[in-house]
Amino acid sequence: MRALALFLLGLLLAAQQSTSPTPPEQPIPYSHKKHLAMGLACKNCHTSPDPGETMGIPATSVCMGCHAKIRTDSPAIQKLAKYHQDKAEVPWVRVYQIPTYVFFSHKAHLETGAKCETCHGPVATREALSKETDISMGGCMNCHRQNKASNDCTFCHEPK
Numbered sequence: 001m002r003a004l005a006l007f008l009l010g011l012l013l014a015a016q017q018s019t020s021p022t023p024p025e026q027p028i029p030y031s032h033k034k035h036l037a038m039g040l041a042c043k044n045c046h047t048s049p050d051p052g053e054t055m056g057i058p059a060t061s062v063c064m065g066c067h068a069k070i071r072t073d074s075p076a077i078q079k080l081a082k083y084h085q086d087k088a089e090v091p092w093v094r095v096y097q098i099p100t101y102v103f104f105s106h107k108a109h110l111e112t113g114a115k116c117e118t119c120h121g122p123v124a125t126r127e128a129l130s131k132e133t134d135i136s137m138g139g140c141m142n143c144h145r146q147n148k149a150s151n152d153c154t155f156c157h158e159p160k
């Protein structure tokens, strides 16, 4: 009984480490929920330039396409406009990030039929994003196991 309880506690702690219910505080309170409700699509802002490894975070110019005129009275939009004017990047706090020694390609995964939501949760319903799915090594390997994709070390890591 005690061993089982400790085992379950271990699982719980492991799960807590690889996901996080609390969104990080962002420099600008950008809401996916509000903007996707306007009919924007992911690809309007996340373009995945060749070779398709990254999805990228949009430049301020994408935002200013609308916000040069929309809600210019808002302090958050004034902050955005200041970054834009200074030609500075918004210091967004990254939510999903893996170390550079891991191979990962968005393009390759989207070609397997995976959806954004599979790995990032229901983004379009979120006011603020938190790391709600597990993209640690264990999380990657679970999905690879389920889909009969390789879990050889060298599939995701440089050979030693």
Ligand code: HEC
Binding pocket: 026, 030, 032, 035, 036, 040, 041, 042, 043, 044, 045, 046, 057, 058, 092, 093, 094, 095, 096, 097, 116, 117, 120, 123, 124, 128, 129
């Ligand atoms: C109007 C532009 C815009 C649209 C449309 C948009 N995003 Fe974003 N996205 C952003 C901005 C800005 C950030 C950085 C701030 C944040 O994390 O909320 C971001 C961050 C993210 C992140 C977190 C990246 C990281 O590791 O920090 C994910 C995942 C994401 N977006 C997925 C999506 C998906 C999926 C869609 C479509 C359902 C979408 N986005 C549509 C602008 C957009």
Ligand code: HEC
Binding pocket: 042, 046, 053, 054, 055, 056, 057, 096, 097, 098, 099, 104, 106, 109, 110, 114, 115, 116, 117, 118, 119, 120, 135
């Ligand atoms: C198979 C899982 C998976 C799928 C499917 C997926 N992502 Fe990601 N996404 C990740 C991982 C892993 C990272 C972290 C990549 C890194 O740090 O190099 C990431 C990072 C991001 C980022 C941060 C910027 C970057 O490129 O590192 C954005 C934005 C993002 N994803 C948006 C999307 C959108 C939009 C879609 C759907 C078109 C999508 N993702 C589909 C796993 C996935």
Ligand code: HEC
Binding pocket: 028, 029, 030, 031, 034, 035, 038, 040, 045, 058, 062, 063, 064, 065, 066, 067, 070, 071, 074, 075, 076, 077, 080
């Ligand atoms: C297609 C036009 C469009 C684009 C592109 C766009 N926005 Fe917006 N944004 C709006 C509209 C319209 C509102 C007002 C929504 C509301 O009040 O419900 C808004 C509201 C906001 C707000 C809330 C302002 C406040 O104080 O209430 C923030 C912050 C914001 N946008 C940031 C961004 C950022 C950052 C980007 C770029 C990643 C961006 N927007 C891209 C149209 C856009």
Ligand code: HEC
Binding pocket: 098, 102, 103, 104, 105, 108, 109, 112, 114, 118, 119, 135, 136, 139, 140, 141, 143, 144, 147, 148, 149, 150, 155, 156
């Ligand atoms: C939604 C399920 C899923 C998740 C989550 C997932 N993968 Fe995959 N991955 C696949 C499938 C399916 C393939 C295709 C295997 C094939 O073609 O034999 C694949 C292929 C790959 C490839 C080879 C594709 C290429 O670039 O040529 C790498 C590397 C990889 N995954 C790394 C990762 C890493 C790292 C993570 C976690 C950050 C991850 N995967 C998460 C399902 C997933």
Ligand code: HEC
Binding pocket: 097, 098, 099, 102, 135, 136, 137, 140, 141, 144, 150, 151, 152, 153, 154, 155, 156, 157
């Ligand atoms: C499906 C992709 C995938 C496969 C297969 C894989 N890894 Fe990983 N590995 C990752 C990811 C993603 C991380 C980064 C985890 C994180 O950010 O917490 C990682 C991290 C690591 C780390 C660093 C851990 C740390 O805490 O610093 C080591 C060591 C490692 N992997 C070894 C291995 C070995 C050995 C194998 C073969 C048995 C293997 N990996 C197979 C995806 C993979």
